[in-house]
Amino acid sequence: MTTDPIPLEIRSLRYSDLPAVMAVERRSFPTPWSLAMFVLELSKPGGMCLAAIRDGWLCGYTVCSRYDLDWHIMNVAVDPPFRRQGIASALLAELYRRADDSKARFTLEVRQSNHEAIALYERDGFRIAGQRRHYYQDNGEDALIMWRTLATLEGRLDDVPSADPLAQHRR
Numbered sequence: 001m002t003t004d005p006i007p008l009e010i011r012s013l014r015y016s017d018l019p020a021v022m023a024v025e026r027r028s029f030p031t032p033w034s035l036a037m038f039v040l041e042l043s044k045p046g047g048m049c050l051a052a053i054r055d056g057w058l059c060g061y062t063v064c065s066r067y068d069l070d071w072h073i074m075n076v077a078v079d080p081p082f083r084r085q086g087i088a089s090a091l092l093a094e095l096y097r098r099a100d101d102s103k104a105r106f107t108l109e110v111r112q113s114n115h116e117a118i119a120l121y122e123r124d125g126f127r128i129a130g131q132r133r134h135y136y137q138d139n140g141e142d143a144l145i146m147w148r149t150l151a152t153l154e155g156r157l158d159d160v161p162s163a164d165p166l167a168q169h170r171r
Contacts, residue, residue, distance in 0.1 A: 018042075050095060062091045107147050
């Protein structure tokens, strides 16, 4: 007899989730976001913040901001005991589904030493477009800038924007 795994629920992140989010954030990153940063992202009308819930526990989340047609994935975290169970993939799949725009492009920065995350993003069609030198404050590590576009999903790099993912939106 086999038992079915406990189903995963993906839903919008709520302010009431923030204590659990902060706990996961602290266990996941050497320089965690502050509570104020999460409150700010949740208050943005154009953003998308998702929570992964398993058996009543918040086990992961993602935070994404929208700039015109471009989505900037700012934070993806899965609580360490829940890693390697497809939760980050499920969060990203729901993010893409909710973006619901065939022209939507996604970008993110990732530590160049985070090989597991890079592999996850590459499986999802992201490609490296450049890097930011000394991006991470805790140790000065470089960040890889990755993009997911229609072209990268087709295996092409001709539509990958410049190394600065949001330069066109700062003008």
